[in-house]
Amino acid sequence: MRFAHFADIHIGSWADERLAEASTRAFMKAVDACVEKAVDFILISGDFFNTSLPSIDRLKEVTSKLKELADMNIPVYIIPGSHDFSPTGKTMLDVLENAGLLTNVMRGSSGEDGKLSLKFTTDRKTGAKITGIGGKKGMLDKHYYGQLVLESLEKEAGFRIFMFHTALEEFKPKGMEQMDAVPLAMLPKGFSYYAGGHIHRVFERSVPGYGLITMPGPLFPNNFDELELVGNGGFYIIESSSDGKVKATHHPVIIHNVYTINVDAEKKTPEEVTDALMAAIGQKEFYNTIVLVRVAGKLRSGKTSDIGFRQFLEAVYEKRAVYVARNTSKLVGKDFEEIKVDYHSVEDIEQKLIVEHAGQSKAFPVDREKDLAHKLLHILAKEKEEGETTADFEKRVKEDFAKVVGIKL
Ligand SMILES: [Mn+2]
Structure with missing residues (x-):
């Protein structure tokens, strides 16, 4: 058996038109790679779309790709992510499921005692049994885990896959310690493969008593930090042999090259920083490249707005860069310290204020x-x-x- 595991595709994630197509292109490319590798099915562990009602243009492209898969008899199994879900339960995933283009495997019933019994979806070709719990905004999904009936899931025989869209308490990556998470003990034990999503980092760990747990990270990075940390996105191909061994291989999906420029502004004048920026691009060409520029430090004189960013940006775009992203959160002028909010998305800020x-x-x-x-x-x-x-x-x-x-x- 061979299958693919995607997560956090976030179709439509970049508002800037220069990168608006990137996540969709990454999806197309990843699907093509899966077809080439003759996978039996594809898992999507949440956040297929960036919003519950994606734009018609994006939907058109994605739907025709899903149709290609359906015609080739390669099923797509999905759980909703925190982004796919609208508070009223409306989501484009339902429409695609009704059209027979994908299957939501988060199925089950909740008893009078509030306990949640999940059902397996069995893949016809391979017999793999798939179930899982989707993600919701603000960790409402933690409630599901607390109510989950584990015994029946753990007793089931066969090749079992558990899909989830949450951080795991034990495996939170550096810099995400504050994130809401579910402890591993809330997940059913003994599954063959745990297909995770939500954390936009590549993660792979074999855990005794459980099994192989992975998160493929995004198919295409969604912001400056992800571009800097993961560079390009990717997905997993999982192969299981007849002796029960499960092996995961991470496949990169490269849409654009990423080139990073770091300039130390400490004790420099704005003119010196401008010179350093211009020197960093030198004779380079940036065809099909995203340029990340990080400037940090406290200036010896002048204001941060005196730095010739405009001149720099013009020069980089002149050299055919696809997109330039700049991070100056640790750059300060001589006379005053800027106050920056250390959160990356609107949702982070909302969540912080609500709490x-x-x-x-x-x-x-x-x-x-x-x-x-x-x-x-x-x-x-x-x-x-x-x-x-x-x-x-x-x-x-x-x-x-x-x-x-x-x-x-
Ligand atoms: Mn996500």
């Missing part, structure tokens, strides 16, 4: 308040969809609101 302020209103229990705040932020941030009338849009927002708050309109 910090929860419990002040006393109108709801704290957990309910956090949950509500999250869902309301999500709903109220929605924009009008393509082709949607203003009246329909307002109706949709009102209905979503009523559903979340639990009132009748």
